[in-house]
Amino acid sequence: MISEQLAAALAAIGLTPAQRRHIDHLPAPPTAPFLRRVVEVQRDRLTLHDGEHESPARVLPALHLGAAAHDGLAVGDWVHVARDAHGQWWVHARVPPLNQLARRQHDGREKSTRAVIVSNVDTALLVMGLDHDFNLRRLERYLALARIAGVQPVVVLTKADLCDPAYAERRLHETCALMPPGVDVVALDATGDEPSAALAPWTGPGQTLVLLGSSGAGKSTLTNALTGDAQQRVGASRADDSRGRHTTTARSLHRMPGGACIIDTPGLRTLRLDADAQDLAGVFDEIAQGALRCRFRDCRHQGEPGCAVQDSVAPERLRNFHKMQRELQRDTLSALERKAQRQVWKVRHKAARARDRGKREGEG
Numbered sequence: 001m002i003s004e005q006l007a008a009a010l011a012a013i014g015l016t017p018a019q020r021r022h023i024d025h026l027p028a029p030p031t032a033p034f035l036r037r038v039v040e041v042q043r044d045r046l047t048l049h050d051g052e053h054e055s056p057a058r059v060l061p062a063l064h065l066g067a068a069a070h071d072g073l074a075v076g077d078w079v080h081v082a083r084d085a086h087g088q089w090w091v092h093a094r095v096p097p098l099n100q101l102a103r104r105q106h107d108g109r110e111k112s113t114r115a116v117i118v119s120n121v122d123t124a125l126l127v128m129g130l131d132h133d134f135n136l137r138r139l140e141r142y143l144a145l146a147r148i149a150g151v152q153p154v155v156v157l158t159k160a161d162l163c164d165p166a167y168a169e170r171r172l173h174e175t176c177a178l179m180p181p182g183v184d185v186v187a188l189d190a191t192g193d194e195p196s197a198a199l200a201p202w203t204g205p206g207q208t209l210v211l212l213g214s215s216g217a218g219k220s221t222l223t224n225a226l227t228g229d230a231q232q233r234v235g236a237s238r239a240d241d242s243r244g245r246h247t248t249t250a251r252s253l254h255r256m257p258g259g260a261c262i263i264d265t266p267g268l269r270t271l272r273l274d275a276d277a278q279d280l281a282g283v284f285d286e287i288a289q290g291a292l293r294c295r296f297r298d299c300r301h302q303g304e305p306g307c308a309v310q311d312s313v314a315p316e317r318l319r320n321f322h323k324m325q326r327e328l329q330r331d332t333l334s335a336l337e338r339k340a341q342r343q344v345w346k347v348r349h350k351a352a353r354a355r356d357r358g359k360r361e362g363e364g
């Protein structure tokens, strides 16, 4: 059980009441009594936070072996840790995440694997510039990513200061028209002092936000505006990077003065969803609705006579849907992987409970 005192300390690093209840219902590994949040992930090292201090940590090999590569630790995860005789912190177990934003990553050939972007977030800020970055088809993809993970999306259109007000207004309208009910769209200048007030509804104490969007969209600029310092390198310093890599190279969690946590991510060059056909139908709901009125039950909305979807859905949106659908079909393994993953968690919970029992009996 998490004590009141510990809960208060961990709230500073994003422990929500729901997360606390979730953790309280799970057996804590007796060998690792401390709870921490992952705020940075390097290759085989992590940075953890206890609400007050950061500490470097490593992951027990047993956890590496247990966790399949497609379900690796990510920024935002909660972990159980212990310190060895040399003062080194080790992660013994991971709390099964309440949600995960994940995508498919391709190896260049036909194989793809699941890659976790972040765990346990309350809001996903989908960041897009009103400049040449503006692309509603890409936004549809990011929107699907958040909704499939069960994370509340908010669209943030940056660089409003760089364009003509009438143009910005038109883009804002187009974007709003695309959003399902309940998804807000905000247009702002990320470099000014607008972001804190404009994003206040989603940055309450204990809330965790992730920033998603392409390189140069303004994610680091927003992070700086919200955290009130320049701890995140921004694009202007790109000249430092002779290899021409993206400016933000790792995900990391930052704390806002008001008590929210914000996770900046590197711009993704491609975003392939980790989902199945049903997930996709769920987020393009008007297509699923329209399909009920198509003449053929198995209508694919690709030129069949009597197709109700082609009559009612914007052609570019329907094309985008078909494109994502084709990608998912190529990635059909994903469903099997997810099933396997759930199985792994089940087995691990069982093992943890058995270890717990064994330990108690050993002590008694």
Ligand SMILES: Nc1nc2c(ncn2[C@@H]2O[C@H](COP(=O)(O)OP(=O)(O)OP(=O)(O)O)[C@@H](O)[C@H]2O)c(=O)[nH]1
Binding pocket: 158, 159, 160, 161, 162, 188, 189, 190, 191, 213, 214, 215, 216, 217, 218, 219, 220, 221, 222, 233, 234, 235, 236, 246, 247, 248, 265, 266, 267
């Ligand atoms: N004028 C103006 N410039 C902006 C705005 N948002 C971002 N910029 C500029 O755009 C450039 C890229 O911004 P970054 O914040 O580095 O973009 P990023 O999304 O973090 O990019 P990666 O780290 O590569 O993923 C920087 O030069 C910013 O100053 C904005 O709202 N207005």
Ligand SMILES: [Zn+2]
Binding pocket: 291, 294, 295, 299, 300, 301, 302, 304, 306, 307, 308, 309, 310
């Ligand atoms: Zn149809």
